[in-house]
Amino acid sequence: MRPPHPAQDDRPVLVLGPNPTPNGGMHLGHIAGPYLAGDVYARYQRARGRKVVFTTGTDDSQTFVVASARRLGVEPEELCRSSTELIREALTAIGISFDGFGPFDKTYQATVLDYFQALHAAGKFRLKTVKMPYLERTGEFLVEGLVEGECPVCLATCRGGLCETCCHPNNFDDLLNPRSTIDPQDVPGVRETTILVLPMEEYREQLTAYHEKWAPYWRPHLVQMVRDVLSRPLQDLPITYPLAWGMPAPFPETPGQVLNAWLELIPAGMYTSSYAAAQLGRETEPGQLWLPEENMRIVHFLGFDNAYFFALAHMALLMAHGDKYIRPEWVLTNEFYELESEKFSTSKRHVLAVQELLEELPRDPARLYLALTAPEYQRTTFTRSGLDKVTRERLVEPWNRLAETIGKATANAAGGPSALPVSAHGRALAATMLSRFDFNYEMPNYSLNRCADTILTQIARLGRLAADLDGHGLDEKPAAWGDLILQVRALLALSAPILIDLAAAARDAGGFDGVLAPGAFEVADVAPFTPPLLSLTAGDAAGSAAQR
Numbered sequence: 001m002r003p004p005h006p007a008q009d010d011r012p013v014l015v016l017g018p019n020p021t022p023n024g025g026m027h028l029g030h031i032a033g034p035y036l037a038g039d040v041y042a043r044y045q046r047a048r049g050r051k052v053v054f055t056t057g058t059d060d061s062q063t064f065v066v067a068s069a070r071r072l073g074v075e076p077e078e079l080c081r082s083s084t085e086l087i088r089e090a091l092t093a094i095g096i097s098f099d100g101f102g103p104f105d106k107t108y109q110a111t112v113l114d115y116f117q118a119l120h121a122a123g124k125f126r127l128k129t130v131k132m133p134y135l136e137r138t139g140e141f142l143v144e145g146l147v148e149g150e151c152p153v154c155l156a157t158c159r160g161g162l163c164e165t166c167c168h169p170n171n172f173d174d175l176l177n178p179r180s181t182i183d184p185q186d187v188p189g190v191r192e193t194t195i196l197v198l199p200m201e202e203y204r205e206q207l208t209a210y211h212e213k214w215a216p217y218w219r220p221h222l223v224q225m226v227r228d229v230l231s232r233p234l235q236d237l238p239i240t241y242p243l244a245w246g247m248p249a250p251f252p253e254t255p256g257q258v259l260n261a262w263l264e265l266i267p268a269g270m271y272t273s274s275y276a277a278a279q280l281g282r283e284t285e286p287g288q289l290w291l292p293e294e295n296m297r298i299v300h301f302l303g304f305d306n307a308y309f310f311a312l313a314h315m316a317l318l319m320a321h322g323d324k325y326i327r328p329e330w331v332l333t334n335e336f337y338e339l340e341s342e343k344f345s346t347s348k349r350h351v352l353a354v355q356e357l358l359e360e361l362p363r364d365p366a367r368l369y370l371a372l373t374a375p376e377y378q379r380t381t382f383t384r385s386g387l388d389k390v391t392r393e394r395l396v397e398p399w400n401r402l403a404e405t406i407g408k409a410t411a412n413a414a415g416g417p418s419a420l421p422v423s424a425h426g427r428a429l430a431a432t433m434l435s436r437f438d439f440n441y442e443m444p445n446y447s448l449n450r451c452a453d454t455i456l457t458q459i460a461r462l463g464r465l466a467a468d469l470d471g472h473g474l475d476e477k478p479a480a481w482g483d484l485i486l487q488v489r490a491l492l493a494l495s496a497p498i499l500i501d502l503a504a505a506a507r508d509a510g511g512f513d514g515v516l517a518p519g520a521f522e523v524a525d526v527a528p529f530t531p532p533l534l535s536l537t538a539g540d541a542a543g544s545a546a547q548r
């Protein structure tokens with residue numbers, strides 16, 4: 001069955017960002033990856049009048065928290081608290097419009113436990129005795145973020161559980177040359193332990209059918225990875241680990257063990273969905289929005305580096321619940337974003353935090369540049385010189401010339417500006433803009449790169465039209481001005497998911513009403529107005545006419 005064409009798909013949409021791990025702040029690589037993509041998508045869906053719930057929440061149970069806390073010499077709980085604050089601050093500063101950012105609270109934990117207890121009661125898990133890296137000196141098993149070695153599939157250096165390069169899982173004692181991430185001199189031995197696992201092989205048929213249905217629509221790297229994983233025996237998925245950090249697993253067979261933190265993320269999504277819906281005024285039980293009768297579609301944005309969990313492990317767990325819950329329809333992955341052609345690295349201090357960039361630059365040009373260079377299909381890089389060049393030469397200067405030309409003509413209109421006629425040609429051009437932006441904002445074509453590039457292309461085109469009219473009064477060429485102003489209004493409305501402050505200032509100036517229904521630009525006349533300006537100086541939001 002083909003998925004419904006998104007242009008005709010007015011079901012409410014649940015947009016999920018990945019859960020940030022609270023082991024530090026948020027850098028531009030995170031934002032240019034799934035968060036900006038999710039935000040722009042959610043904003044466009046809202047503008048189209050669809051019901052949207054956009055949510056995430058932190059991922060406190062991960063061993064990466066413990067490893068980072070020990071390297072920093074702080075308590076993991078304290079690191080979670082301070083990092084969550086930094087993460088929320090960064091998301092707000094750059095304008096990621098989550099409807100609710102679910103806290104790691106008692107309801108979160110109860111939702112996760114219910115989800116796993118139902119599967120345990122239904123006999124979906126198996127006990128399995130496995131060998132795992134073990135440090136005699138500390139008496140600890142080293143798994144997930146606590147261990148590093150070489151990936152048995154691609155030989156890249158990776159952590160336990162998952163390789164961020166090829167995205168294949170590595171479980172138990174699969175890692176080559178394992179060592180501790182806290183102290184690489186600590187070389188573990190192996191020790192046997194008995195844990196609960198989900199036999200993934202039992203879900204092969206369902207996983208294959210699900211993925212082949214979506215393979216024509218998802219990004220190729222994800223499809224290739226999934227097919228590669230499915231071409232091999234599917235590894236048993238660890239449900240519990242013998243670790244001291246994480247949510248206690250409530251199963252009698254595995255006393256003292258915790259749940260595999262990665263696997264919390266679907267019930268966490270169920271919890272944060274309800275948390276966000278409550279912020280929007282609708283109270284639901286966690287999980288309710290994932291029931292088929294709610295008729296929602298899930299769009300999941302995430303980094304390729306952990307796509308194995310979202311595309312395979314989480315999916316098998318959802319399948320183990322039978323048909324109780326819906327499954328994500330669109331899973332959009334991104335690749336790594338680099339800083340000046342080098343990987344972002346907190347430990348090497350090669351990072352640029354969101355807050356640092358926004359001390360120098362307003363968020364609209366920052367969002368535009370991140371959207372334009374987002375790593376959708378391959379690794380891309382942030383460069384300071386590229387940011388300066390693009391934002392100055394293709395965004396701020398040409399936009400401001402265009403806005404000033406229109407503002408001057410509006411201000412000079414004899415007897416005050418009055419409505420201008422729009423020609424059939426002008427309406428057709430605005431409709432073409434709507435259709436082209438819609439193509440770029442909607443699945444299956446959704447692309448931040450192309451949305452951003454389309455904004456810049458249209459600024460340049462409308463700038464040429466404005467230059468031709470400059471010096472002519474509104475009353476001298478009313479239809480030409482009417483056509484131009486209608487298209488500028490269309491551009492402001494269509495760039496609003498990315499240029500959020502410019503859009504807000506334009507709404508205040510009477511530029512458009514923020515709604516993008518089909519036929520939005522089928523008008524006979526248009527009111528002239530003074531478009532707001534953009535700034536390259538931090539602290540200046542999109543300007544108003546008064547700032548000229």
Ligand SMILES: [Zn+2]
Pocket residue numbers: 151152153154155156158163164165166167168
């Ligand atoms: Zn690998």
